[in-house]
Amino acid sequence: MDVQVSVDDQKIVVTPVGELDAHNCKELGEALSGAVESTPGASAVIDAGGLSFIDSSAISELLRLREQVAADGGSLTLENLQPSVRRVLEITGLLETFGVS
Structure with a gap:
């Protein structure tokens, strides 16, 4: 899985690509956590368009x-x-x- 992060003012966009499972979900967590720490109070969006699979982890x-x-x-x-x-x-x-409509 590949994870891209962009921060624009008070909006964080995280874009994971591939499968998100027990073997790599911590990568997503580390990417988002780092951005949140540097931009407290920001709204965060996970653009899941590139995710093909997620599991319980x-x-x-x-x-x-x-x-x-x-x-x-x-x-x-x-x-x-x-x-x-x-x-x-x-x-x-x-x-x-998760605010999905």
């Missing part, structure tokens, strides 16, 4: 990151979900938690 990491960003006064949303990723979030009841 990835969901746990996303929930942890959401709490971390909120504790710093920001928000975390997911955008551009692929159908397979959307389906996992639907099944788990987490679409609304």
Whole structure:
């Protein structure tokens, strides 16, 4: 998995590409955590257009990151979900938690 991070004023955009699972979900966490530490209170977006798969470890990491960003006064949303990723979030009841419409 590859992770790109961009910070523009008070908006952080994290773009992971590939599969997000137990073997690499910490990479996403480290990328976002670093950006949040340098931009407290920022809104964060995970552009999931390049994610083809997520597992339960990835969901746990996303929930942890959401709490971390909120504790710093920001928000975390997911955008551009692929159908397979959307389906996992639907099944788990987490679409609304991450602000996905």
